[in-house]
Amino acid sequence: MKTRIAGNVFIFASIYYIIAEAISAIFFNASIPDTYIFHTISELGITGSNSPLSLLMNSAFVLIGLALIFGTFYELKNHIIKNKKIFYILTLITSFGVIIVGLIHGGNPLTSGYHTLGAVMAILGGNILLIVISKSMSNFGKYQKTTLVLGVIGLISFWILFFNMQNIYMPVFERLSVYTMIIWTFITGIQLIYFNPKTL
Secondary structure (H helix, E strand, C coil): CHHHHHHHHHHHHHHHHHHHHHHHHHCCCCCHHHHHHHCCHHHHCCCECCECCHHHHHHHHHHHHHHHHHHHHHCHHHHCCCCHHHHHHHHHHHHHHHHHHHHCCCCCCCCHHHHHHHHHHHHHHHHHHHHHHHCCCCCCCHHHHHHHHHHHHHHHHHHHHHCCCCCCCHHHHHHHHHHHHHHHHHHHHHHHHHCCHHHC
């Protein structure tokens, strides 16, 4: 029962995020391709005429953070057999980082520093977390290998993003580094519900 509850929370949060971003992008003050290629996810969360559905986008950030905390401490922790302290610390860093991004918006000189800190906590912390998870379970099967690959892709994308902040395609690398976490959240939910949790 616990595995199904945690799995459903992970799946719901990941799907909600993708749908919320897509709807926010549709109503953003730019074409959909331009929004995804030239505008960051954070821009979708800035309240104003450019993003009339900023509240929807920000709710997705907060939901992902809460789902990660709940799903991890309610069930996923039971499958971690080593590196537990690092696992817990990175989970909290990632979760609170995403929540900060949803609650403190970019674009305001007074708060943009906190927003950026939250984004780094979420993206960098989250992808390192995936790598740690992949190496902290009882075996190294398909789920763990997929988790590792996602974490590596996310880290590479983050570093490209970090050193190319002024590049017009920077939002593409931002999304790549974020989507690894969203994909992992969905895959973890599927694994918990439809496969034997002992294979985690």
